[in-house]
Amino acid sequence: MSQLSRITSVDVVRQLTPSELAELASDIREFLVESVSKTGGHLGPNLGVVELTIALHRVFDSPKDRIVFDTGHQSYVHKILTGRRDFSALRKRDGVSGYPARSESEHDIVENSHASTALSWAEGIARANRIKGLNDRSVVAVIGDGALTGGMAWEALNTIADEDDTRLVVVINDNGRSYEPTIGGLAHHLDALRTTKSYEKILDWGKRTLHKGGTPGHMAYDALHGLKKGVKDVLAPQGFFENLGIKYIGPVDGHDTIAVEFALTRAKAYGGPVLVHVITEKGRGYTPAENHVDDRFHAVGVIHPETGLPVAPSRFGWTSVFAEEIVKAARKRPDVVGITAAMLHPVGLAPMRAEFPDRVFDVGIAEQHAVTSAAGLAFGGMHPVVAVYATFLNRAYDQVLMDVALHNAPVTFMLDRAGITGDDGASHNGMWDLALMRTIPGMRVAVPRDGDELTEMFNTALNEDGGPTLIRYPKGSLPEPLPAIRSIGEGYDRVDILDEDESEAGGRRVLIVGLGPFAPTGIAVGKALAARGDRVTVADPRWVLPHSSTLMQLAEDSDLIIHIEDGLVDGGVGDSLRDELSRRGAATTVHCFGIPKHFHTTASRAQLIDDFGLTPDAILDAVGGDQ
Numbered sequence: 116m117s118q119l120s121r122i123t124s125v126d127v128v129r130q131l132t133p134s135e136l137a138e139l140a141s142d143i144r145e146f147l148v149e150s151v152s153k154t155g156g157h158l159g160p161n162l163g164v165v166e167l168t169i170a171l172h173r174v175f176d177s178p179k180d181r182i183v184f185d186t187g188h189q190s191y192v193h194k195i196l197t198g199r200r201d202f203s204a205l206r207k208r209d210g211v212s213g214y215p216a217r218s219e220s221e222h223d224i225v226e227n228s229h230a231s232t233a234l235s236w237a238e239g240i241a242r243a244n245r246i247k248g249l250n251d252r253s254v255v256a257v258i259g260d261g262a263l264t265g266g267m268a269w270e271a272l273n274t275i276a277d278e279d280d281t282r283l284v285v286v287i288n289d290n291g292r293s294y295e296p297t298i299g300g301l302a303h304h305l306d307a308l309r310t311t312k313s314y315e316k317i318l319d320w321g322k323r324t325l326h327k328g329g330t331p332g333h334m335a336y337d338a339l340h341g342l343k344k345g346v347k348d349v350l351a352p353q354g355f356f357e358n359l360g361i362k363y364i365g366p367v368d369g370h371d372t373i374a375v376e377f378a379l380t381r382a383k384a385y386g387g388p389v390l391v392h393v394i395t396e397k398g399r400g401y402t403p404a405e406n407h408v409d410d411r412f413h414a415v416g417v418i419h420p421e422t423g424l425p426v427a428p429s430r431f432g433w434t435s436v437f438a439e440e441i442v443k444a445a446r447k448r449p450d451v452v453g454i455t456a457a458m459l460h461p462v463g464l465a466p467m468r469a470e471f472p473d474r475v476f477d478v479g480i481a482e483q484h485a486v487t488s489a490a491g492l493a494f495g496g497m498h499p500v501v502a503v504y505a506t507f508l509n510r511a512y513d514q515v516l517m518d519v520a521l522h523n524a525p526v527t528f529m530l531d532r533a534g535i536t537g538d539d540g541a542s543h544n545g546m547w548d549l550a551l552m553r554t555i556p557g558m559r560v561a562v563p564r565d566g567d568e569l570t571e572m573f574n575t576a577l578n579e580d581g582g583p584t585l586i587r588y589p590k591g592s593l594p595e596p597l598p599a600i601r602s603i604g605e606g607y608d609r610v611d612i613l614d615e616d617e618s619e620a621g622g623r624r625v626l627i628v629g630l631g632p633f634a635p636t637g638i639a640v641g642k643a644l645a646a647r648g649d650r651v652t653v654a655d656p657r658w659v660l661p662h663s664s665t666l667m668q669l670a671e672d673s674d675l676i677i678h679i680e681d682g683l684v685d686g687g688v689g690d691s692l693r694d695e696l697s698r699r700g701a702a703t704t705v706h707c708f709g710i711p712k713h714f715h716t717t718a719s720r721a722q723l724i725d726d727f728g729l730t731p732d733a734i735l736d737a738v739g740g741d742q
């Protein structure tokens with residue numbers, strides 16, 4: 116790792132010769148495989164942007180120039196080049212975050228790892244620079260072909276096209292894939308541009324000019340800066356971008372640092388908005404990733420570096436249950452269709468697409484469109500199942516409310532990665548959905564405590580034709596089945612009793628509700644309180660919103676309720692239960708436990724559960740005052 120060990124700051128990168136740059140790229144790839152295989156992380160995307168990131172840092176003077184990474188999952192190389200090479204605790208507490216983080220470096224700008232926002236961020240920063248007269252500063256947005264399918268990116272492009280004097284460079288990192296190959300008209304257009312030869316010729320000319328002098332590295336960089344003459348000839352617009360009025364450079368071989376440098380230098384010199392189309396390969400240089408059909412190692416767990424095989428094979432048991440159930444349902448019901456926002460495999464729709472390719476739709480990273488399209492499908496007689504990560508549904512709140520719920524559309528939402536996810540940082544905890552769904556009239560929400568429950572709830576949801584249903588489940592492996600000792604009520608009104616202490620000792624009547632993955636916690640708390648003399652019922656309401664009449668009856672008959680959920684404590688399901696009881700004039704005390712309303716920095720799920728006081732001991736301590 117001779118060149119990598121020299122990189123003590125980004126300035127050193129600017130001094131390297133072409134052959135040293137090639138060595139550096141190879142060192143970085145070796146480092147990425149070695150370190151990310153131990154921690155897990157976004158290996159494939161980062162292997163693809165090694166040369167691009169080196170070139171960005173040679174042409175632009177970060178942090179004076181701003182480099183904004185869309186989504187941010189591809190910022191590992193940027194971290195390495197800007198002095199953060201200790202990846203031993205990548206995506207762990209107190210380690211390097213998996214995304215840009217302002218607390219880590221002045222080179223990091225945007226921490227939001229929800230896709231398609233970079234162009235809006237960059238446009239805003241560039242506009243601010245212009246207003247402040249900071250005309251020597253450039254702003255660069257690096258966006259993937261996948262993220263470019265998101266509506267926000269198109270909205271931003273629309274504005275950018277009107278800002279002739281804004282120093283803004285949009286780099287499209289086009290590897291042809293999101294997880295899977297990127298879908299849609301824009302992806303086809305990028306494909307078509309890839310085959311354009313005239314620009315390659317111009318860029319070849321640039322490269323030849325640079326190499327001709329035989330003076331590598333720093334001199335080459337200076338030479339690039341000197342090549343301002345004739346910039347207009349190089350920057351002829353192309354196709355779709357031409358029609359929008361945005362200058363286009365490309366396509367450029369993203370694994371040729373000098374070619375990318377040349378293109379970026381031209382873009383920087385232009386002085387207005389320019390789009391640079393860079394072709395890269397996801398997983399580049401690591402055979403297991405290059406050969407990985409599903410997603411080129413988009414996001415891996417801990418793997419064996421030699422083979423790329425996972426150390427712990429089944430990380431996502433909840434997803435597998437859904438994957439199997441929707442295939443079974445699709446076999447029986449031709450109206451069942453699946454929708455994914457560019458995450459076919461991670462949400463579990465791949466087996467259904469394999470068997471029913473015409474009934475699974477990948478809409479790109481377009482959650483808003485996914486939801487409203489589902490409303491349309493429902494109107495057309497289908498039963499759509501929208502499978503997304505919980506955190507990404509935030510983006511489509513208005514569509515769930517106005518297009519689905521207002522029209523009583525029978526759409527089923529399957530929210531994977533709901534609750535605390537931890538290692539993906541603040542943006543990826545699926546902690547907002549319950550509080551948001553609480554505000555939606557007619558939305559029925561279920562939280563399964565095990566795989567059997569998920570199966571049953573999913574089938575109930577598919578049989579609902581009067582309005583929307585939503586089922587949310589966490590990231591990770593499945594818990595052991597937790598059977599009820601008895602049930603009260605039927606259908607949506609059914610409440611499962613998981614434990615009860617029927618002693619007539621005369622203690623308080625305590626109702627404990629631990630939603631979904633917190634059901635075992637509820638049982639543990641219940642046992643401890645029963646041992647202290649309380650009369651305890653541990654209940655699982657299953658369909659948690661709206662509150663069932665059975666649950667309300669149990670609640671009204673209790674002196675104290677302890678409510679635990681894997682969602683926001685303020686405004687969540689427990690909070691809603693407390694409001695409902697108060698409206699009914701019940702005197703019951705409700706203690707709510709859940710996720711505090713903060714942005715939580717990276718840590719493991721277990722660590723965060725501990726921090727939030729969601730362990731049985733912490734809950735017992737917290738309710739201790741009521742003894």
Ligand SMILES: Cc1ncc(C[n+]2csc(CCOP(=O)(O)OP(=O)(O)O)c2C)c(N)n1
Nearest residue numbers: 160228229230259260261262292293457507
């Ligand atoms: C709003 C939103 N939806 C879904 C995701 C999940 N996601 C993360 S990266 C990704 C694919 C990104 O593809 P692209 O932008 O081309 O980047 P690449 O990984 O190919 O470099 C998806 C779907 C997300 N981060 N944000």
Ligand SMILES: CC(=O)[C@@H](O)[C@H](O)COP(=O)(O)O
Nearest residue numbers: 186188228414461532539590
């Ligand atoms: C960047 C992004 O949003 C996804 O790649 C996400 O990090 C994947 O998370 P899982 O590993 O939980 O599937």
Ligand SMILES: [Mg+2]
Nearest residue numbers: 259260261292
């Ligand atoms: Mg891509």
